[in-house]
Amino acid sequence: MVFGRAPQRTLIPQLATGDRAAIVLGRREKPALPERIRRDIERQQEAGEIIVGWTQVAAIVFFATLYAISPKAFPAGTPFEPMPWTLGTYGLFTAGRLLLAYRGQSSRGFVPFRWLSTFSC
Numbered sequence: 001m002v003f004g005r006a007p008q009r010t011l012i013p014q015l016a017t018g019d020r021a022a023i024v025l026g027r028r029e030k031p032a033l034p035e036r037i038r039r040d041i042e043r044q045q046e047a048g049e050i051i052v053g054w055t056q057v058a059a060i061v062f063f064a065t066l067y068a069i070s071p072k073a074f075p076a077g078t079p080f081e082p083m084p085w086t087l088g089t090y091g092l093f094t095a096g097r098l099l100l101a102y103r104g105q106s107s108r109g110f111v112p113f114r115w116l117s118t119f120s121c
Helices: 013-017 020-025 035-069 082-103 108-120
Strands: none
Touching (some): 035 082
16 A cells, blocks of 8 residues: 555456466456355256257258258259258257257367357358
């Protein structure tokens, strides 16, 4: 304290320590939550994973049905049509996602793959 001034406080603790890497990379200290609250949050996240998985299944079924009844844009005899392959791959990924969600094994390491699959299709 200098001449009656209170020490300067920052909203981001890394600014006070000068840890620029922590600011840029987003590392920060997480406050410890009580075990009961942490379990509740995990249960809600697992329920959210299941809801998203079934929503994706509904979208796959909708687009597969739409593709099946629509006139084809490819000429007959085309060796490769990407739509069935894309829906099939996305369907397998979604089935795996649902299986992991129901088993409670949906881990944080799987998050980037879920995000990429959701937004790439």
